[in-house]
Amino acid sequence: xxxxxPARLFLYASVVLTCAVLIFPIYWxxxxxxxQPDQLRQLxxxxxxxxxxxxxxxxxxxxxxxxxxxxxxxxxxxxAVTISMVVSVLAGYSLxxxxxxGGQSLGLFILTAKMLPATLLVIPLFGIFRxxxxxxxxxxxxxxxxTLIIPFTTWMLKGYFDTIPRELEQAAMVDGCSPLGAxxxxxxxxxxxxxxxxxxxxxxxxxxDYAYARTFLTNAQGNxxxxxxxxxxxxxxxxxxxxxxxxxxxxxxxxxxxxxxLERYLVGGLTAGSDK
Amino acid sequence: MAGGxxxxxxxxxxxxxxxxxxxLAPAVLLIAAIIVYPLIVSVDxxxxxxxxxxxxxxxxxxxxxxxxxxxTSPDFWNACWVTLKLIVVVTSACFILGLGxxxxxxNRFKGRSVARLLVAxxxxxxxxIAVVIFAWIFDSSFGLMNWVFLSLGLIDKTIxxxxxxxxxxxxxxxxxxxxxxxxxxxxxxxxxQSIPEDYYAAARVDGASALQRLRYITLPCLMPVxxxxxxxxxxWIFRDFSIIYVLTGGGPLKATQTLSIMTYEQAxxxxxxxxxxxxxxxxxxxxxxxxxxxxxxxxxxx
Numbered sequence: 382x383x384x385x386x387p388a389r390l391f392l393y394a395s396v397v398l399t400c401a402v403l404i405f406p407i408y409w410x411x412x413x414x415x416x417q418p419d420q421l422r423q424l425x426x427x428x429x430x431x432x433x434x435x436x437x438x439x440x441x442x443x444x445x446x447x448x449x450x451x452x453x454x455x456x457x458x459x460x461a462v463t464i465s466m467v468v469s470v471l472a473g474y475s476l477x478x479x480x481x482x483g484g485q486s487l488g489l490f491i492l493t494a495k496m497l498p499a500t501l502l503v504i505p506l507f508g509i510f511r512x513x514x515x516x517x518x519x520x521x522x523x524x525x526x527x528t529l530i531i532p533f534t535t536w537m538l539k540g541y542f543d544t545i546p547r548e549l550e551q552a553a554m555v556d557g558c559s560p561l562g563a564x565x566x567x568x569x570x571x572x573x574x575x576x577x578x579x580x581x582x583x584x585x586x587x588x589x590d591y592a593y594a595r596t597f598l599t600n601a602q603g604n605x606x607x608x609x610x611x612x613x614x615x616x617x618x619x620x621x622x623x624x625x626x627x628x629x630x631x632x633x634x635x636x637x638x639x640x641x642x643l644e645r646y647l648v649g650g651l652t653a654g655s656d657k
Numbered sequence: 658m659a660g661g662x663x664x665x666x667x668x669x670x671x672x673x674x675x676x677x678x679x680x681l682a683p684a685v686l687l688i689a690a691i692i693v694y695p696l697i698v699s700v701d702x703x704x705x706x707x708x709x710x711x712x713x714x715x716x717x718x719x720x721x722x723x724x725x726x727x728x729t730s731p732d733f734w735n736a737c738w739v740t741l742k743l744i745v746v747v748t749s750a751c752f753i754l755g756l757g758x759x760x761x762x763x764n765r766f767k768g769r770s771v772a773r774l775l776v777a778x779x780x781x782x783x784x785x786i787a788v789v790i791f792a793w794i795f796d797s798s799f800g801l802m803n804w805v806f807l808s809l810g811l812i813d814k815t816i817x818x819x820x821x822x823x824x825x826x827x828x829x830x831x832x833x834x835x836x837x838x839x840x841x842x843x844x845x846x847x848x849x850q851s852i853p854e855d856y857y858a859a860a861r862v863d864g865a866s867a868l869q870r871l872r873y874i875t876l877p878c879l880m881p882v883x884x885x886x887x888x889x890x891x892x893w894i895f896r897d898f899s900i901i902y903v904l905t906g907g908g909p910l911k912a913t914q915t916l917s918i919m920t921y922e923q924a925x926x927x928x929x930x931x932x933x934x935x936x937x938x939x940x941x942x943x944x945x946x947x948x949x950x951x952x953x954x955x956x957x958x959x
Contacts, residue, residue, distance in 0.1 A: 392764055399761060400775045403754075406790045406835060407778065409801065413793060422799050425808075464687070472684030479677025487685070493948040494692050498896035500920040501937035504702065504930050505695035508710030528691050535684060560676055589783050591899035596925060608785040612903050615789060622793045633786045640781035644774055647781075648843050 414438075414626035421622055437627040444624075447631050449603070450610040455635075456519060457594075457606060458587035461526035462580050465534045470576070473538030474564055478547070488539075494532040499592040502528055507596060517601035525593040530583040537582065541575035542568065578646040581639065585647070588636055607632040696941070703938045707931035723935035732911065732919065733936065740915040743830060744894045750834045751890055752883075755841025760875075763849045773846070780839035788903045791832040795819070822912030825905050829913045832900055837893065841886055848882035849875065888951050895943070916940050 413421065415433040441447065476484055506525055507516070515521040549571065550563035558566060569576070594609040605613075611632055614625050640647060702710060703724070705717040727733050758776045762769060779787065794801045795818040803815040818824045856874050865873065898917050901907060907914035907922060914922070916936060924933035 389766070392761075392766055396761060396766065396768075396772050399758060400772060403758070403835075404775055404778060406787075406794065407782065409794060410786075410790050424799065424804055426799075426801055426804060468684040468687050471680040475677045475680035479674060479680070481674075481677040481681060484677075484681075487681070489948065491688075492951065493945055494688070496892050496896070496944040496948055497692075498898070498917050498920070498937075498940055498944075500896075500898050500917045500924075501699060501940055502692070502695050503921070504710060504924045504934055504937060505698035506691075507924075508698060508702075508712045508930075509695060511710070512712045524691055527687070528695075531684065531688060531692075585781075589785075589899075591785050591903065592921070608783060608899070611785055611789065615792065615903065622796070625789055626793070629786045629789045633782055636781050636783060637778075640778070641774060644777075648777075648847070 410626050410629060413622050414630055416623055418621060418623045434623070437623060438631065441624055441627045441631070445610065445614070445628060447607070447610070447628060450605050450607040451632065451635070453519070453604055454588055454606040454608070457522045457526055458584045460519070460523035461530050461587045462583040464523070464527050465530040465583055466576070466580055469531060469534035469538050469579070470569070472535050474542055474568065476535070476539045477542035478550075491532045491535055494528075495536060499529070499590070503592055503596050506593075510597060516597055517604065519604055521597040522590075522593055522604070522606065525597065526587040526590060529586050529590065529593075533586060534579050534583050537579045538572075538575065541572060541579070545571060574646065581643060581646050585636060585639075699934045699937055699941075702931050703934035705931050707934075708928050710930045717931075723932045726932065727935050727939070732914075735911055736914050736916045736919040736936075739826075739911070739913060740895060740917075742826070743833070743913075743915060744891050746830050747833045747837060747894050748887065748890050750830070751837040751841050752887070754834065754838035756845050756879075758838070758842045759845035759849055760871075763846060777839035777843050779835050780843065782836070784836060784897075784899045785903055787832055787836050788900055791828060791835070792904060795828045795831075819905060820909050822910050825909055826912050829901055829904055832904060833894060833897065836900065837890055840893075841890060844882055844886045845879060848879045852878045885951065888947060892944070892947055895940070 412427075412429060414437055415435065416427065416430040417432075417434060420427060420430060475481060476488060481487075503525075506521075506528075510516045510521045510524075515524075545568060550558075550560070550567055553563040553567045554560065589608070590606070591608045591612065594606045595612070598604050598606065598609060611625070611629055614628060698710075698712070701716065704719050704721065706720055706722060707717060762773045762776055766772075782790075795803075797803065797815060797817045797819065800818070802818070803812075806812045807815065816824050818828050852875065856878070857870060860870050860874055895915075896917060897915070898921060901913050901915060901918050902921065905913045907918040917940070920933050920936045920940065923929045923936065
């Protein structure tokens with residue numbers, strides 16, 4: 382089907398305009414970071430700084446332990462995702478392939494757990510971590526993030542395993558593979574894209590958390606995650622938007638890069654099992 | 658769903674049955690320890706007069722005072738109202754923007770894959786960073802928004818976005834819409850792509866206009882996706898903590914205090930964890946109802 386020239390021009394114009402408006406806040410973050418601080422206090426605002434101040438990133442890295450924050454965020458995400466994936470792969474496979482008594486109610490519980498607000502669980506977890514002395518440690522944040530991630534990963538992996546034909550492991554078992562061997566040697570290798578998408582999604586969930594980090598880690602500066610660090614900057618010097626913006630870019634960058642290059646996997650994870 | 662409903666009873670059904678439980682065990686144990694047990698503690702706390710939760714001390718006497726106080730508190734009903742308002746405003750705006758952008762980039766044109774990436778990009782911006790962006794755009798003295806509104810002649814003096822209740826609500830809603838619409842867009846686009854091209858070809862043969870095709874093919878085919886997405890978006894707003902807490906802290910005058918924010922504030926600013934748990938239990942009940950509703954819509958997912 383060929384479109385007429387005016388129709389095509391109109392389409393391009395609306396695409397460009399829509400993208401421009403929706404992406405503008407991200408662009409504005411970059412402009413703010415690169416502007417001289419006193420330039421930000423002038424009206425009308427400049428939509429591109431006269432002399433982009435690239436040195437702001439070096440300055441902010443010197444003043445704030447951004448790499449430490451990013452490292453902590455990565456550590457929390459890796460820990461929580463690893464724990465979650467191990468238990469979820471087994472559970473998702475079981476829910477997909479076996480008739481287990483209580484499987485239905487477990488599924489309903491997991492679905493409910495997916496919807497729980499962090500503000501509900503954070504209170505009892507605070508009590509439990511205080512009792513066990515975990516407050517302020519990375520373990521508190523890893524376990525708390527696992528509560529966020531496990532319901533998602535179990536649900537997503539169960540849906541993914543459902544799409545893999547049973548004939549695969551039946552064939553393997555005819556050839557003498559044990560049921561567990563069939564899972565590890567046949568099902569998991571062919572599920573690699575699904576596993577990657579699920580793990581990536583779990584990573585994003587952990588990376589985005591603020592509520593748990595703020596509750597458990599506020600008094601443990603060395604363990605601050607990136608999101609927690611940024612918010613302390615916002616409260617601290619409300620007027621220095623250039624610095625906060627520069628730090629924000631550094632914190633947002635890992636996820637944005639993952640999004641730009643692995644969008645297919647992330648989106649696959651998001652839409653899995655929900656278009657039925 | 659591929660695979661059908663018959664279970665894997667190829668060789669020794671009894672042993673495989675047993676394996677099913679073994680595979681499930683680690684997840685069940687972990688979920689019991691870090692989700693179920695805390696939930697029980699939460700319900701238990703809500704029936705005690707507790708300041709700071711101390712699990713190593715004997716439990717306080719049973720009381721329903723937290724709930725009595727909750728249901729007679731104007732703050733609680735205010736939080737319910739704010740939550741509801743936010744859900745209605747943000748969900749509808751997310752759908753207009755999300756569906757609109759999905760329909761737009763579903764067209765065939767050069768650079769479509771780039772446009773798709775850009776249109777959903779805010780999804781990948783962490784919520785806390787989105788707050789930084791919008792807190793600056795809506796800054797009262799040098800923010801861009803005041804300048805734009807002044808230049809357009811919409812206002813004659815600057816708005817103090819974070820001290821006026823209605824303005825603060827608008828800022829929170831705007832930030833949430835910007836963070837939330839890409840999800841609708843991504844889901845709708847996936848739904849759009851699963852509609853067979855034949856439907857449109859047949860409609861074109863019958864002389865249906867573009868508007869009719871949208872009304873009689875696209876929207877009905879999208880309905881299942883829209884149903885699930887609506888529930889998910891509403892729950893995301895219902896649960897959200899970081900956007901509101903970092904942006905306004907629930908103020909001014911509790912104008913942006915949702916149930917989530919109220920729970921957290923009671924627990925960690927006023928240290929009334931028993932009372933906060935009671936609010937939490939109310940949100941739990943709402944979540945269970947929402948889960949049941951979703952299950953009815955998509956029972957195949959289990």
